[in-house]
Amino acid sequence: MTEQTGDDSLDDTQTLPTEIDLREEFVSSGVADVLRELDEELIGLAPVKKRIRETAALLLVEKARKRFGLAHEAPTLHMSFTGNPGTGKTTVALKMADLLYRLGYVRTGQLITVTRDDLVGQYIGHTAPKTKEILKKAMGGVLFIDEAYYLYRPENERDYGQEAIEILLQVMENQREDLVVILAGYADRMDRFFESNPGFRSRIAHHIDFPDYKDDELLAIAEVMLKQQSYKFSPEARKTFAEYVVKRRAQPHFANARSIRNALDRARFRQANRLFDSVEGPVGPEDLTTIEDVDIRASRIFEIAEEKDRAEQEQ
Numbered sequence: 001m002t003e004q005t006g007d008d009s010l011d012d013t014q015t016l017p018t019e020i021d022l023r024e025e026f027v028s029s030g031v032a033d034v035l036r037e038l039d040e041e042l043i044g045l046a047p048v049k050k051r052i053r054e055t056a057a058l059l060l061v062e063k064a065r066k067r068f069g070l071a072h073e074a075p076t077l078h079m080s081f082t083g084n085p086g087t088g089k090t091t092v093a094l095k096m097a098d099l100l101y102r103l104g105y106v107r108t109g110q111l112i113t114v115t116r117d118d119l120v121g122q123y124i125g126h127t128a129p130k131t132k133e134i135l136k137k138a139m140g141g142v143l144f145i146d147e148a149y150y151l152y153r154p155e156n157e158r159d160y161g162q163e164a165i166e167i168l169l170q171v172m173e174n175q176r177e178d179l180v181v182i183l184a185g186y187a188d189r190m191d192r193f194f195e196s197n198p199g200f201r202s203r204i205a206h207h208i209d210f211p212d213y214k215d216d217e218l219l220a221i222a223e224v225m226l227k228q229q230s231y232k233f234s235p236e237a238r239k240t241f242a243e244y245v246v247k248r249r250a251q252p253h254f255a256n257a258r259s260i261r262n263a264l265d266r267a268r269f270r271q272a273n274r275l276f277d278s279v280e281g282p283v284g285p286e287d288l289t290t291i292e293d294v295d296i297r298a299s300r301i302f303e304i305a306e307e308k309d310r311a312e313q314e315q
Contacts, residue, residue, distance in 0.1 A: 020064045030102040031056050038095050042088050043224065044217040051208045052096065059103050076205040077105060077180045078172055080194075082187040083210025086256030089184045090144065092210075096182070097142040106180060107140035114143065116150040119164040127160040131167045139179050148183035149193035169199045176203075213256050218245045222260050226291065231268065236293040244296055247305045263299070270295040 026032050035056065038049055062075055077100065081089040094111050101109035114134055121127040135143070145151070151168075153159040172181050183190065183200065187209060194201040213221065219242050226232055233241060244263065248254060271291055275283055 016069050017067055020067060022060055022064060025060055025064065026056075029060070031060065031099060034095055034099045034102065038092070042091060043220050044213050045088055045092075045210065048088070048092060048208055048210055051206070052092065052099070055096075055206060056099055056103075059100075059105060063103060074177050075105075076176060076203065078176065078204045079180070079182045079206040079208060080190060080204050081182055081184040081208050081210060082190050084186065084212055084256060086258030086260075087210035087212060088257065089210055090146070092208075093142065093144045093182050093184070097180075100142065100180060106142065107178065110138070110141035112138040112141065112143050113146060115146050116161065116164075119145075119168075120151065120159075120161050122160075124160075127163045128167060131164045135167070135171050135179070139175070142180045142182060144182045144184065147185045149185050149189040152193055152196055154196065165197060165200075169203065172203045215242070215245050215249070218256070218260055221257050222264060225261060225264055229268075231264075231289050231291055234290050234292050237291050237296050240293045240296040244299060244301060247301050251301065251304065264291075266299065267291050267295045270298050 035049075035053060038052065042049070058075065065071075079096070081093065083089060090113065093113075097106070097111040098109045100106045112134065118134055119127070119131045121130050151161045151165055153161055168181065171179060183193075183204070185193070219238070222241060222245075223233065223238075241263075245260070248259060248263065253259075268291070274292075274295065275287060
């Protein structure tokens with residue numbers, strides 16, 4: 001489908017440029033700022049950042065082709081983000097919405113985040129109005145559907161998710177110049193979802209996989225999170241938290257940066273109670289901002305790891 005350029009299209013009286021400085025466009029459009037923020041705010045994720053930069057390059061070139069009056073087609077911008085929880089999918093979606101807005105591919109920089117419950121009704125006649133209302137709200141921006149595979153539940157004959165899917169597919173095709181849809185979730189479940197719903201796969205041009213963070217990246221993320229809240233590790237606590245990361249990864253339901261944030265919240269809770277119960281006399285800023293080894297070591301994770309080690313030795 002050839003893009004309809006509307007009021008900003010070139011007419012016979014306008015002069016076509018003879019050349020365009022893509023680097024200048026990269027900076028003046030604000031895309032450089034978005035990518036820099038992505039680098040600064042998200043540790044690791046090198047493959048993801050590479051794909052986002054490549055997507056930005058494609059869109060800049062398409063924009064330049066349009067200004068030269070060259071034949072161009074509106075790029076399909078619907079995306080799939082796959083990866084485990086806590087790997088930055090929502091944060092990257094926010095940056096993508098900003099990037100598309102700065103380049104003029106969406107009218108607003110808004111990101112509307114939804115799940116199945118926001119789209120699918122429980123009774124006959126409820127799903128279509130719910131889905132259409134969300135689409136109306138998201139129009140002109142980006143719609144982020146988290147755990148998108150829950151839209152399709154073949155085991156339930158009375159499930160209304162298929163109705164939401166059909167409406168979404170129609171809008172993704174017919175109004176793709178005014179709405180970008182990002183589907184997100186676990187990689188294996190998204191694969192099965194696409195197999196069951198080939199209409200989605202054919203409409204999504206960009207599939208981006210979010211890798212799990214490495215141990216040193218998770219430690220760096222923890223330090224950034226603490227700094228944002230005016231906290232820090234003591235040298236010994238930093239070593240202990242590095243141990244914690246290794247042991248926590250071995251436990252079920254590990255959610256990358258999300259699990260790290262939860263661990264730090266519990267450490268701050270223990271620090272506050274330690275200061276309240278055991279510190280005699282006044283406290284200073286250093287006391288209030290430092291997470292100590294004992295605040296990390298008290299985690300149940302260390303006890304579980306020790307119990308596992310003892311059980312393995314007894315076998």
